[in-house]
Amino acid sequence: MAQKPSIPKGTRDFSPTEVAKRNYIFSTIKQVFETFGFQPIETPSFENSDTLMGKYGEEGDRLIFKILNSGDYLNKVDESFLKDKDSLKVTSKISEKALRYDLTVPFARYVVQHQNEIEFPFKRYQMQPVWRADRPQKGRFREFYQCDADVVGSKGLWQEVEFVQLYDAVFNKLKLEGVTIKLNNRKILAGIAEIIGEKDKLIDFTVALDKLDKIGANGVIKEMQEKGISEKAIEKVQPLFSFNGTNLEKQDQLQEMLSNSEEGLQGVTDLRFVVNTIETLGLKSSKLTIDVTLARGLNYYTGAIYEVSAPEGVNMGSIGGGGRYDDLTGIFGLKDMSGVGISFGLDRIYLVLEELNLFNEVDLPKPKVLFVNFGEVEALYCMKALAELRKNNIKSELYPDSAKMKKQMNYANRRDIPFVVIVGTNEIANKKFTLKNMQTGEQQLCSLEELLKITIQH
Incomplete structure (x- = not known):
């Protein structure tokens, strides 16, 4: 007996209904991107390994899917690497390409490679799948879509303001209320690291701090200790574990805390501009909060x-995120090219909309009209009418087999098709069609013109 086929963990098949719901999210995000002046690009699903490696930190590098070289990929590997079981050295010899981990680094590569063809500031959006060798769990997959918008070539803070508005506009169109847009500034984190005396451990400090909502204060303290951050520094940073109040109160606390850090104060100034501007302009479906x-x-x-966090009560990780990266293109040789961007987590947004029953208005893929098939002569007559309906953008189809009437009507009911057209010898002789409304059960004899008119109106 043949083994039942399966798919890799962390991947999914999508039914027609699921694809329709996903396309609804795609089209909503795309519409808002273009309303805000962004234009689309696409990049390959895989990049050269050296394009991706070293751009996401040690943890990110570990999650990048490597692609084996074609042919006899072990032929040129030094046997000592194999004996020593040195996976890093072996990988560099047998794999020169990798699946993209996100869309931002490939975008930076794109900008550098096509810099002479681009008009700066360059506003692009990109909606494509990415891959991460992560442990699959609810809302976390190994293959998933990102929907990114980025601007490169501008240092102005107005774009930071617009990205908050862009998030809010998308969630408003999706009727997803109660979303929280969290905002921080890397300069503030650098300033905190400076005043606690751990400037050289900025990455270790921020990676641990970022896990506060997942592992709690004790977990963060333990991780900081393991990374060699001093007890005195940990004691100084503990007030951040319960940092609360209004956005204005948080700004004032940061201003006081970072009074001896020039970089930290610049971060507070930048943060204050974005938050205060948004409070002046207002948001429709979201709230903006400072999260240090x-x-x-x-x-x-x-x-x-x-x-971006889902509404309260929905158990889901972040559904979006991003930030400013002043030196990202510099790693590919293009200096002084500031950029800022955000991403929507389509798969998680889908799960949130599903949980909150917000897909009720999605137009699922189904025909408006089904023509019953009674045989070759009747089917040919129906096909001519089908052509006219489709010419008028009316979704319609002919049942492919000359099956029993009950089977064809059951098919129409299961797919929730509103109209069924029945054609027999009498209809053909009189150049008519019998149209049945599947909701009311009413039937009427009509001409092709009348059939068009009725189905267009409904």
Whole structure:
């Protein structure tokens, strides 16, 4: 007996209904991206390994899917590497390409490679799948889509403001209320690291701090201790574990805390501009809050850091995030090219909308009209009418087999098709169609023109 086929862990098949719901989210995000002036690009699903490696920190590098070289990939590997079981050295010899981990680094590569063709500031959006060798769990997959928007070539803080508005506009269109947009600034984190005397451990400090909501204060303290951060520094940073109040109160606390750090104070100034501007302009479906523990663990953020949380009561990780990366293109040789970008986690947004029953208005893929098939002559007559309906953008189909009437009507009911057209010898002789409304059960004899008119109106 043949083994039942399966798919890799962390991947999924999507039914027609699921694809329709996903496309609804895609189209909503795309519409808002273009309303805000962004234009689309696409990049390959895999990149050269040296494009990706070293850009996401040690943890990120570990999650990148490597692609084996074609042919006899072990032929050129030094046997000593194999004997020593040195996976890092072996990997560099047998794999030169990798699946993209996110869309931001490939975008930075794109900008550098096509810099002479681009008009700066360059506003791009990109909606493509990415891959991470992560442990699958609810809302976390190994293959998933990201929907990114980035601007490169501008240092102005107005773009940070617009990205908050862009998030809010998308969630408002999706009727997803109560979303929290968290905001921090990497300069503030650097300032905190400076005043506690651990400037050289900024990455270790921020990676641990970013896990506060997942592992709690004790877990963060333990991780900081393991990374060699001093007890005195940990004691100084503990007030951040219960940092609360209004956005204005948080700004004032940070201003006082970072009074001896020039970089930290610059971060507070930048943060204050974005938060106060948004409070003046207002949001529709979201709220903006300062979160000083937000770091997102990526090495390339240098300014604003965003993370979006689902409405309260929905058990889901972040559904979006991003930030400013002043030196990202510099790693590919293009200096002084500031950038800022955000991403939507489509798969998690899907799960949130599903949990909150917000897909009720999605137009699922189904025909409006089904033509019953009674045989070759009747089917040919129906096909001519089908062509006219489709010419008028009416979704319609002919049942492919000359099956029993009950089977064809059951098919229409299961797919929730509103109209069924029945054609027999009498209809053909009189150049008519019998149209049945599947909701009311009413039937009427009509011409092709009348059939068109009725189905267009409904």
